[in-house]
Structures are given as C-alpha cells and as structure tokens.
Amino acid sequence: MSIESEVSLDGKKLTIAIKGRFDFGSHQLFRDAYERFYKVPQVYIVDLKETTYMDSSALGMLLLLRDHAGGDNSEVQVINSSSDVRKILAISNFDKLFDIN
Amino acid sequence: MVEVHLDPDVLSGLQEVMEGEYPKLLDTFLDDSQKRVEALRKARDDAKALARIAHSFKGSSGNLGAVRLAHLCQRLEVESVEAAADLGALVDQIDHEFALVKPLYESERQRFQL
Amino acid sequence: MSALAPVLEPLTILIAEDSAADLLLLSTIVRRQGHQVLTASNGAQAVDLFARERPQLVLMDALMPVMDGFEAARRIKQLAGEALVPIIFLTSLRQSEALAQCLDAGGDDFLPKPYNPLILAAKINAMDRLRRLQATVLQQRDLIAKHHDYLLHEQRVAKAVFDKVAHSGCINAAPNIRYLQSPYALFNGDLLLAAYTPAGDMHVLLGDFTGHGLPAAVGAMPLAEVFYGMTAKGYGLTQILREMNAKLKRILPVDMFCCATLLCLSTQRRAVEVWNGGMPEGYVHEVATGKRTPLISRHLPLGVLSAQAFDDRTEVWPMALGDRVFLLSDGVLDTADANEQLFGAERLQQVFAANREPDRLFEDIEQALAAFRGEARDDVSMLEITLQAGQSMRATGPLYADSGQSCPLDWSMSFEFRAETLKRYNPLPYLLQLLLEIHGLREQSGALYSVMAELYSNALEHGVLGLDSRLKRDAEGFAQYYRLRNERLVQLSSGYVRVHVQVEPTATGGRMTLRIEDSGPGFDVEQVLARPLDVDRLSGRGLDLVRQLSSDVRWSDGGRSVCVEFCWEALA
Numbered sequence: 001m002s003i004e005s006e007v008s009l010d011g012k013k014l015t016i017a018i019k020g021r022f023d024f025g026s027h028q029l030f031r032d033a034y035e036r037f038y039k040v041p042q043v044y045i046v047d048l049k050e051t052t053y054m055d056s057s058a059l060g061m062l063l064l065l066r067d068h069a070g071g072d073n074s075e076v077q078v079i080n081s082s083s084d085v086r087k088i089l090a091i092s093n094f095d096k097l098f099d100i101n
Numbered sequence: 102m103v104e105v106h107l108d109p110d111v112l113s114g115l116q117e118v119m120e121g122e123y124p125k126l127l128d129t130f131l132d133d134s135q136k137r138v139e140a141l142r143k144a145r146d147d148a149k150a151l152a153r154i155a156h157s158f159k160g161s162s163g164n165l166g167a168v169r170l171a172h173l174c175q176r177l178e179v180e181s182v183e184a185a186a187d188l189g190a191l192v193d194q195i196d197h198e199f200a201l202v203k204p205l206y207e208s209e210r211q212r213f214q215l
Numbered sequence: 216m217s218a219l220a221p222v223l224e225p226l227t228i229l230i231a232e233d234s235a236a237d238l239l240l241l242s243t244i245v246r247r248q249g250h251q252v253l254t255a256s257n258g259a260q261a262v263d264l265f266a267r268e269r270p271q272l273v274l275m276d277a278l279m280p281v282m283d284g285f286e287a288a289r290r291i292k293q294l295a296g297e298a299l300v301p302i303i304f305l306t307s308l309r310q311s312e313a314l315a316q317c318l319d320a321g322g323d324d325f326l327p328k329p330y331n332p333l334i335l336a337a338k339i340n341a342m343d344r345l346r347r348l349q350a351t352v353l354q355q356r357d358l359i360a361k362h363h364d365y366l367l368h369e370q371r372v373a374k375a376v377f378d379k380v381a382h383s384g385c386i387n388a389a390p391n392i393r394y395l396q397s398p399y400a401l402f403n404g405d406l407l408l409a410a411y412t413p414a415g416d417m418h419v420l421l422g423d424f425t426g427h428g429l430p431a432a433v434g435a436m437p438l439a440e441v442f443y444g445m446t447a448k449g450y451g452l453t454q455i456l457r458e459m460n461a462k463l464k465r466i467l468p469v470d471m472f473c474c475a476t477l478l479c480l481s482t483q484r485r486a487v488e489v490w491n492g493g494m495p496e497g498y499v500h501e502v503a504t505g506k507r508t509p510l511i512s513r514h515l516p517l518g519v520l521s522a523q524a525f526d527d528r529t530e531v532w533p534m535a536l537g538d539r540v541f542l543l544s545d546g547v548l549d550t551a552d553a554n555e556q557l558f559g560a561e562r563l564q565q566v567f568a569a570n571r572e573p574d575r576l577f578e579d580i581e582q583a584l585a586a587f588r589g590e591a592r593d594d595v596s597m598l599e600i601t602l603q604a605g606q607s608m609r610a611t612g613p614l615y616a617d618s619g620q621s622c623p624l625d626w627s628m629s630f631e632f633r634a635e636t637l638k639r640y641n642p643l644p645y646l647l648q649l650l651l652e653i654h655g656l657r658e659q660s661g662a663l664y665s666v667m668a669e670l671y672s673n674a675l676e677h678g679v680l681g682l683d684s685r686l687k688r689d690a691e692g693f694a695q696y697y698r699l700r701n702e703r704l705v706q707l708s709s710g711y712v713r714v715h716v717q718v719e720p721t722a723t724g725g726r727m728t729l730r731i732e733d734s735g736p737g738f739d740v741e742q743v744l745a746r747p748l749d750v751d752r753l754s755g756r757g758l759d760l761v762r763q764l765s766s767d768v769r770w771s772d773g774g775r776s777v778c779v780e781f782c783w784e785a786l787a
Contacts, residue, residue: 063519118244122243126240157233
C-alpha cells in the first residue's frame with residue numbers, strides 16, 4: 001500500500017493517489033499526503049485507480065479530508081473508482097458529499 | 102621432516118598474554134604433561150583411553166608451543182582406531198619428545214625465578 | 216596487550232576445560248579482556264556451576280571426563296530456557312562431523328586450539344551481541360503481551376457496558392423478533408435496539424459503527440439513550456433520527472459515523488416506516504405473494520451531516536399480518552470464499568428465492584454462507600421481524616406509588632398549532648408527558664397515546680393537508696399517499712390543529728376530556744363510520760381503534776372537531 005501526492009503547477013489542485021488497500025493501516029500516510037502542504041489547494045482529487053480495496057475506515061478518512069478542505073465549502077473529487085469501490089461509496093451515499101466518477 | 106620442538110613466538114605471545122601468571126602457566130603445563138605421559142604408559146593397549154589422553158595432550162602442547170609433541174599426539178589419536186597400528190612405538194616417541202622439550206620449558210621457567 | 220575490540224560490558228563467563236594448563240591460559244586471556252571468570256574441569260561441574268551462578272556465556276571443552284561437553288551443553292541450554300546463553304566449544308577436533316556435533320548439541324560457535332586471543336575476543340563480542348538481541352526481543356515481547364492484556368481488559372469492560380446498553384429494550388422479550396448476532400472478536404460494533412412506543416408500535420435500529428471495539432462503544436451509548444428515551448415518550452422516527460444524528464455529529468470525531476437502518480413497525484397502521492443510511496438493503500417480504508421490496512440506503516450515515524443538511528425523510532411501505540421485515544449487516548454480503556469472491560446480493564436473492572419455509576430463512580442463509588465460505592462466519596448480524604396481530608399497548612414510564620394527591624386534578628389547557636409548527640414539530644410527546652402528570656392516567660398511557668396519535672394524525676392529514684385515506688388501498692397508493700403528505704406538509708402555509716384538554720375530578724376519581732379540531736373542510740362522519748370493517752384494508756382502522764380504546768367518542772362541527780374521554784378511579 002502506498003500513497004502518492006502531486007500538486008499542480010499553480011498550486012491549486014492536489015491529487016492524492018492511493019495504491020493497494022485503502023484501510024485502517026493507511027491512516028497516517030493519507031493524512032500526511034494533504035496535511036503537509038503549506039499552500040491550501042482549492043481542489044482535492046482522490047485517485048482510486050489502483051485502489052484494490054476500501055472499507056469504512058477509508059470512508060472516515062475521506063471525511064477527514066473533506067473537513068480539512070473546508071467542510072461544506074470544500075471541493076473534493078473522487079476519481080477512477082472501480083465498480084467495487086463505487087458500490088461502497090453508493091451504499092453510504094457519499095456521492096452527496098463528494099464528486100464521484 | 103624438520104619440525105619445531107618449541108616455538109619461541111608462541112612462548113613470547115603467551116608471556117604477553119599471561120604477564121605475571123606466565124611462570125604459573127609453565128609450571129601447570131609441566132605438571133599436567135608429566136601426568137599424561139604416565140597415563141599413556143599405563144593405558145598400554147587400551148586404544149580408546151590412548152586416544153582420549155592423546156587428544157587432551159595434543160591440545161595443551163599445541164597451546165604451549167610444543168609443535169612436534171602436538172603432532173605426535175595427533176598421530177596417536179588418529180591411529181588408535183586402526184587395528185594394525187603400532188601404538189606402543191608412538192607412545193615411546195611421545196615420551197621421548199617430552200623428555201626433550203621438558204628442560205627447554207624448565208630453563209624458560211628459570212628466567213623468572215626470584 | 217594487543218589491540219582488541221572494546222568489550223561492550225563485562226560478562227560472567229564459565230570456562231569448562233579438563234586440561235589445567237589450557238584452563239589457566241584461557242581464564243587469563245578472558246579475564247584480561249575485562250570479564251569475570253568461573254571455572255570447571257568437567258561437564259558435571261560445569262552444569263552445577265551454571266545452575267548456581269547463571270553466567271552469560273560459556274566456553275566449553277568438547278571432550279571431558281565425567282560428563283562430556285555435548286551433554287553439558289544440552290543441559291545448560293535447557294536450564295537457560297528462553298534466554299540465549301551462547302556456548303562456544305573449545306576443540307582441537309578436526310573432522311567436520313565432530314564439529315557439526317558441537318553445533319547440534321546446542322553450541323553456537325567453536326574456537327580451535329591453539330587459542331588465538333584475538334579471535335576469542337571477537338567471538339565473545341559477537342556472541343554477546345546476539346545474547347543482547349535475544350534479551351531485547353524477550354523484553355519487548357513481554358511488554359507487548361502486557362499491553363495486549365490491558366487492551367483486552369479495557370475492551371471487556373467496554374463490551375460489558377455496551378451489552379447493557381445495546382441489548383436492553385424489548386429485543387429479547389418481543390415474540391415477533393428473531394435475530395442472530397455474532398460473537399466476533401470481543402464485539403463488533405453492530406448495534407441492535409428495539410423498543411415499543413406508547414402506542415404499541417415497535418421501533419427497531421440496526422446500526423454499524425465504523426471501527427470495532429472501544430470507538431463503537433463510545434458512540435453506542437448516547438445513541439441508545441436517545442433511541443430508548445424518545446421512543447418511550449412517543450416521538451416519531453423523524454425526530455429521533457434528527458436527535459441521534461445531531462448527537463453523534465457533536466460527540467464523535469470527524470472520521471467516525473454510524474450506518475443505520477431505523478424502522479417503525481405498526482400493527483395498527485399495517486405499515487413499516489423506514490430510514491436507511493449506509494446499511495445494506497433490507498427487505499419487506501410479502502408472504503402472500505412472495506414479493507420482496509428492498510429497503511435501500513438513501514441517506515448518509517448518522518453523524519456525518521450537520522443538523523441543517525440532515526435528511527430525515529422516511530419511506531413507508533404497507534404490510535399485512537404475517538409479513539416480515541428482514542435486515543442484515545454487511546458481514547453477510549462481505550463473506551468471501553477462498554478466491555476472495557464476495558457472496559454478494561445476487562446469491563442472497565437466490566437463497567430467498569429457494570427458500571420454501573419462511574421460518575427457516577435464517578438457517579438457509581447461514582448454510583449458504585457456510586457452504587460458500589467453506590466454514591461458518593461468525594461476524595454476521597441478521598434480524599427478522601414479523602407483523603403480528605394483537606400487539607398489546609404497554610404502559611411506559613414508572614407508575615408512582617403515591618396516592619396521586621399531589622398531581623393536578625382540576626384544570627384545562629388549549630393549544631393551537633399553526634402551519635409553521637405543524638411542518639416541523641410533533642406535539643404528541645409533549646402532550647403525553649403533560650397528561651401523564653395525572654397519575655390516574657398512567658395505567659392507560661398506551662391507549663391514551665394511541666388515541667391522541669390517531670386523532671392528531673387524522674386532523675393533520677385528512678383535515679389540514681386534505682389527503683384521502685382511500686388512496687391507501689394498495690401498495691402503490693400507499694407510497695403515493697406518503698409522498699403527497701411530505702410534499703403538502705413542506706408547502707403548508709396556513710391551517711391549524713387545536714388541542715383542548717380538560718381535567719375534572721369526579722365522584723370516583725377523575726375524567727380527562729380531549730378535543731381536537733382542525734381547519735379542514737370536515738367530513739361526513741356517518742358515512743365514514745358506516746363503512747364495513749374490512750380487516751385487510753390498509754386504512755380506516757384508526758377510528759374503530761379510537762372507539763375501542765376510549766370512552767365516548769363524539770364528532771361535531773361537521774367532522775372538524777372530535778372529542779374523547781378517559782376516566783380513572785382514584786388510586787388507593
């Protein structure tokens with residue numbers, strides 16, 4: 001499991017890619033990925049293309065990111081989710097909080 | 102084959118390590134070895150006993166620099182399992198070699214007589 | 216003295232050697248390296264000395280009288296137990312077999328004769344490093360074990376508290392509830408609560424907190440408190456959901472939440488009201504037709520949204536007597552086989568379809584799961600509730616033992632609830648609490664609440680909102696009725712419901728007269744009352760119930776006003 005983060009040239013967009021299992025063990029790495037940027041991006045993108053598994057602690061982590069990004073005023077996108085991952089997001093109705101595709 | 106009876110480098114190495122205890126080491130060795138030679142004689146044809154004593158004697162004579170003596174003991178240890186070996190002859194050789202090196206150790210010992 | 220590697224710390228070293236000269240030589244070498252030396256000249260002495268003094272390292276001659284080095288080494292290793300006591304064999308053995316024998320006997324290394332002090336020092340240091348490594352490992356293992364025990368203890372305490380909270384209520388007492396809950400780990404964060412409302416309806420909650428163990432216990436207690444407290448007072452699902460969500464949002468950290476399905480089953484209204492936020496879909500099973508209606512998760516879990524954003528909209532589905540509601544936790548669908556394939560919803564549907572006896576549904580599912588996985592899975596929760604006739608009204612709340620002399624006995628009160636209030640406030644719990652101030656009424660609190668609820672809902676839905684109860688004649692009409700109800704309520708801008716309460720003492724005790732009026736057009740009372748009592752009809756039951764439960768029901772003002780009486784005898 002590894003997490004890579006990349007910020008766009010103008011500093012406005014932060015992309016966090018999660019590879020492998022997105023679960024309880026990812027907690028510290030995930031927070032590090034967005035907490036250590038001193039410039040606050042406008043848009044956060046969570047890329048799940050290589051995420052093999054996601055559980056409820058991952059949902060909790062997405063909530064933490066959203067809270068960090070400004071809560072109701074945040075813009076957090078979740079992209080490239082596999083059908084399994086999309087199912088989990090759908091059951092919890094997280095599409096009401098995140099832009100998911 | 103030219104073999105060293107008593108290796109002086111070993112002795113000086115021992116002296117360096119033992120320091121004040123060096124004389125005591127020489128005394129202990131001479132005493133020990135005397136007993137072993139007698140034990141070899143007593144063991145006669147008992148191959149197992151001979152091997153055991155030879156093994157032990159080999160160790161200490163090696164440590165104290167009596168190179169040829171150690172080799173002879175090694176041969177006795179190895180040949181004791183062979184049926185046709187002449188073990189008595191080897192015991193004689195060991196006896197003889199010890200008689201040779203014994204005065205060398207004693208004179209070494211003398212150097213520290215206070 | 217030649218330059219030797221510095222000693223890490225002085226050790227106590229046991230030297231077992233039968234040749235006196237060699238022993239002297241070796242002891243001196245080792246002492247000069249800074250260590251303390253114990254000496255033995257045969258194997259038996261070595262073992263004794265070890266048992267008494269417990270040195271940290273042993274130099275052992277292989278061939279010794281009495282007991283040889285191999286046997287001594289074996290015994291010393293045994294005495295040492297888990298700790299590593301390195302044994303270095305001293306040997307002039309040359310053959311590999313003999314050398315291998317040293318290691319097999321438990322030796323960790325060997326030192327050839329003649330002794331080389333440099334090599335000896337280096338080997339002692341190397342062995343000491345290993346010895347310390349082992350000691351550290353054991354120490355950390357013990358520390359971990361201690362912490363683990365401590366954590367287990369904490370979890371046990373949390374579980375005990377959790378159990379008290381989670382399994383009170385009527386979950387065990389109700390005859391129509393069947394559930395299966397798992398003993399996985401200490402506890403799994405699945406919450407199963409059930410309680411009766413004053414009207415005799417049943418509220419049920421199946422919840423699943425993120426994480427297991429302590430985090431779940433932390434959230435479960437306040438949640439259960441709200442659930443039981445508000446249900447007992449007669450609050451509806453909507454209000455209970457709002458309160459539970461607000462409470463969890465307030466007390467839980469951002470990344471914690473509770474997926475939940477909340478149900479209200481009403482025998483009286485032949486319906487189930489549902490809210491599902493994040494749980495796998497449940498099912499309403501119509502026994503007569505075999506049809507299964509999924510109860511889909513349409514909301515975010517509890518504790519995520521702020522109060523303003525929270526969506527409390529419920530769905531209502533009709534149920535006939537004998538129909539069942541089936542709920543499950545995600546442990547069922549997540550059961551995986553050896554190839555990490557998930558059991559999934561389709562397989563569950565197959566089990567439903569194949570099930571011939573509704574009473575055996577649980578067993579069928581458990582068997583299917585076990586067959587799929589290869590073994591039984593033990594972290595699954597399942598719940599099945601059957602709608603049964605004759606669910607009795609319960610008196611909720613404590614009945615006080617005093618004679619009732621200190622309660623209000625002669626008073627009246629009037630309320631007018633207007634549009635803005637009708638939209639967002641349910642006055643029934645408050646009214647009930649008010650009326651329960653009268654001790655004589657407490658025994659009838661169930662009946663009282665049912666009657667009030669029925670009359671209020673008639674006033675609101677038929678009177679103010681203008682809904683026709685005949686719409687509820689089939690499942691589709693049912694859904695439409697409740698959709699319309701929500702729509703019209705949201706748009707409501709005028710209208711009122713008035714509630715008048717009058718309490719008077721009588722010769723034998725007391726009487727409470729309750730009158731409810733609405734601003735609607737009224738209705739033809741005689742016509743409605745004349746409708747045949749059709750037990751399978753989805754509507755119309757309410758009025759009959761009201762007549763059964765209270766003494767003297769009277770309509771006036773063209774059906775816009777209804778009046779009921781409750782009487783009681785003075786408590787002794």
